Amino acid sequence: MTLLRTLAGFTLALTVAVFLGYVYTLSSTARDAIRALNTLVQSVSVLVWIIVFLMLFGVFSPLPPILVAAAVAFPILLSSIVAGLESTSRRLVELAVMLRAPRWRLYPDFLLPSLLPGLAGAARAALGAALRISVVAEAMGASGGIGYMIENYYSLAEPRGVFAWGLLLVALMVVLDQLILARLEGWVKEWATMQR
Amino acid sequence: MGYNAAVIEGRCITKSYGGRLVLDCVSVRADRGELVAVVGPNGSGKTTLLRILAGLEEPDSGAVIRRGSITMVFQENLLLPWRSLRDNIMLGLRYSGLPKREALRRVEWAARLLGIEEHLDKKPGEVSGGTARKAAIARMLVLNPDILLLDEPLAGLDVSSRLSLLRTLNNLRSDGRSIIFVDHNIADVASVADRVYLLTPAPARVSAVVELAGLPREERLRKLVRALEG
Numbered sequence: 001m002t003l004l005r006t007l008a009g010f011t012l013a014l015t016v017a018v019f020l021g022y023v024y025t026l027s028s029t030a031r032d033a034i035r036a037l038n039t040l041v042q043s044v045s046v047l048v049w050i051i052v053f054l055m056l057f058g059v060f061s062p063l064p065p066i067l068v069a070a071a072v073a074f075p076i077l078l079s080s081i082v083a084g085l086e087s088t089s090r091r092l093v094e095l096a097v098m099l100r101a102p103r104w105r106l107y108p109d110f111l112l113p114s115l116l117p118g119l120a121g122a123a124r125a126a127l128g129a130a131l132r133i134s135v136v137a138e139a140m141g142a143s144g145g146i147g148y149m150i151e152n153y154y155s156l157a158e159p160r161g162v163f164a165w166g167l168l169l170v171a172l173m174v175v176l177d178q179l180i181l182a183r184l185e186g187w188v189k190e191w192a193t194m195q196r
Numbered sequence: 197m198g199y200n201a202a203v204i205e206g207r208c209i210t211k212s213y214g215g216r217l218v219l220d221c222v223s224v225r226a227d228r229g230e231l232v233a234v235v236g237p238n239g240s241g242k243t244t245l246l247r248i249l250a251g252l253e254e255p256d257s258g259a260v261i262r263r264g265s266i267t268m269v270f271q272e273n274l275l276l277p278w279r280s281l282r283d284n285i286m287l288g289l290r291y292s293g294l295p296k297r298e299a300l301r302r303v304e305w306a307a308r309l310l311g312i313e314e315h316l317d318k319k320p321g322e323v324s325g326g327t328a329r330k331a332a333i334a335r336m337l338v339l340n341p342d343i344l345l346l347d348e349p350l351a352g353l354d355v356s357s358r359l360s361l362l363r364t365l366n367n368l369r370s371d372g373r374s375i376i377f378v379d380h381n382i383a384d385v386a387s388v389a390d391r392v393y394l395l396t397p398a399p400a401r402v403s404a405v406v407e408l409a410g411l412p413r414e415e416r417l418r419k420l421v422r423a424l425e426g
Contacts, residue, residue, distance in 0.1 A: 094252050095274045098267045098336065099288035109287075113278050192278050 002138060002145040003172060005062065006131045009069025013130075014123065016070075017077035021115070022107045024085055038082060042075040050137045059141030068137040073126035080122030084115035113192050120188040124181040131173055146172075201227045203374040204266065204343045206249055209258035211241070217399035218244050221258065224393050224402070226343065226374040230409075231365060233385040234378045235424075236395030242378040243271065245400070246345045249376065264342025264374075271347040273332040275320035281307075281331045282316040288339045299338075306334035310364055326357030333361075337368070344368065346377035350384055362388050382424065386417040394423060 024034045049071040053064035088111055096106045138147025146169050153161030205225040211218050218241040226232040234242050247253045249260055250268040275284045282303055289299040307313040310330040315323050320331070329349065336344060349365075350358050358381075366388050369375055379385050385392055390409035393402050404423045408416045 089272075089274075091270055091272055091274055095270065097252065098250070099291060100339070101288070101291050105291065110276070113276065 002065075002131070002135060002147065002169070003176070005065045005138075005145065006069045006127070006134045009066040009071075009134060010073045010123075010127050010130050012066070013070040013073035013077055013126065017074055017081055018112070020078060021081040021085060021112065024082060025107050025111065034078070034082065038075055038078050041071065041078075044071070046072060046133050046136070050140055053137070054141045064141060065134040065137040065145065065147070069130035069134040072133045073130040076122050076126035076129065077119070080119050081115055084118045085111060088114060116192045117189040120185040124177065124185055127181060128173060128177060131169075131176070135169060202261070203228050203263050204249060204376070205261045206245070206255075207259045207261070209245065209248055209255045209260070211244055211248060211253070211255050219248075219255070220399040220401045222393075222395070222400055222402055223258075224249070224376065226376050226391075228342075228374055229369055229372045230374050230390045231369040231388055232374075232376045233389035233392045234376065234395065235380070235382070235385055235392055236400060237397050240395045240398050241400040242395060243347050245395075246347050246376065246378060250345050262343065265339070266343040266345065267336045267339055267341040268345040269333050269336050269347065269349060271351065273320070273328045275328055275331055275335075277320050280317050280319055281312065281323065281327075284320065284331055285316075285335045285338055288335060292339070302338045302340075303334070306337045309337070309367065310334050311360055324357075326353045326361075329353060329357070330361065330364075333364075341373070343374045343376070346375065348378050348380070350379055350381060358384060382420055383417060386420045387413070392420060392423075 020034050020037075023030045046068065049068050050064065053067045057063040057067075092110050092114060093106065096110050101109060135145070135147035135150070138145040139151040140147075146165050149165045150162050150169075153159075153165065202225040205223075207223050208221040209219050209223070210221055222241075222245055224232065224234065224245070234245060236242050244253065246268060248255050249262075250266055251260070251262075252268070275281070276287070279287070282300075285303045285306060286299050289302060292299075294302070303316070304313065307316055310333060312323075312327050312330045312334065315327050315331070320328050323331070329352075333346070333349060346365075350361060353361065362384060365375060365377070369388075369390075386408065390407075392406040392408060394404040394406065395401070396403045404426075406420050406423045408419060411419065
């Protein structure tokens with residue numbers, strides 16, 4: 001349950017961040033707006049996100065942990081995309097011009113794939129952070145998941161239960177990071193690193 | 197060929213960056229079917245000149261007249277590593293609306309011309325620098341431009357790749373295409389160019405225009421060296 005919620009939040013954040021990356025390439029006004037949005041989202045405490053989403057959707061809704069995971073992952077992903085776009089070789093844009101690519105194809109065909117090595121690393125960090133924080137959101141108000149169980153055993157003064165679920169969270173993160181994300185990151189870097 | 201036949205012409209192009217003059221009234225031209233070389237020391241603004249001719253940058257003053265489609269092969273190959281050479285070469289054709297069968301046929305043609313047909317299914321990371329360079333040229337060639345600009349196309353290539361690419365450039369000129377390329381190697385330039393523009397160190401001016409078309413092989417190099425020395 002925790003992992004599914006985290007993945008849902010992460011997917012939401014990734015989708016919005018990738019779309020905003022496209023918007024970022026459209027104009028200097030869009031660039032300024034997205035930089036400001038990124039700073040704003042980064043400035044909001046996770047505690048504030050948790051409380052706001054709990055107040056909006058209630059403690060029994062599955063949405064708060066999902067949205068908190070998204071809010072945590074989003075600035076990490078968007079920062080990576082923005083940094084990647086700012087450091088992208090100007091030659092890549094000029095190559096698209098010389099190949100007579102329509103403006104709207106620049107991002108999906110040339111820029112986004114070249115951002116993937118950096119984005120893969122950021123995604124790994126973002127997913128780890130989202131998983132850790134969504135557990136907190138579950139503890140503060142949810143009807144299931146690792147965070148809920150830890151909170152439950154804490155209320156019952158059962159330290160063994162707290163440790164067991166805590167260890168399960170650690171195991172989940174290690175498996176996710178080392179068996180899936182690290183391999184995925186390595187594969188993407190090999191796939192998309194530009195030769196000179 | 198007469199002056200009026202120029203397919204591309206840069207007239208007194210001047211360009212500065214941050215108050216530093218890079219190009220000082222540089223004029224170049226290429227007629228239909230001409231292979232023109234620009235030679236100058238490092239940092240003399242050769243790439244800037246090509247970029248202005250290609251329309252990637254605006255000159256501070258002067259004019260560029262293009263009478264046909266133009267494209268430029270950059271000094272870096274910029275092959276997309278996630279695509280095969282075939283897909284890299286076909287990339288521009290995807291935007292042209294050409295039917296896929298015709299696009300593939302044109303890719304095969306360019307690959308044969310450049311001698312890289314057996315590498316088409318490989319990724320850029322799996323081929324030599326020379327093959328990657330030829331793929332980068334093929335990618336622009338399939339667009340069938342009237343004017344082809346090449347920024348140091350021979351840089352970093354071994355002798356056999358250089359010779360093969362020089363032969364290809366020679367063939368392309370025979371197709372009626374106008375080519376302007378930048379290079380350092382005087383012997384290579386002398387072996388194929390119809391006209392050579394010699395640039396001074398920055399701020400670049402044209403120090404000499406050397407006409408080589410129609411001259412015998414040994415005379416071409418002698419004439420170019422004389423112009424460089426004098």
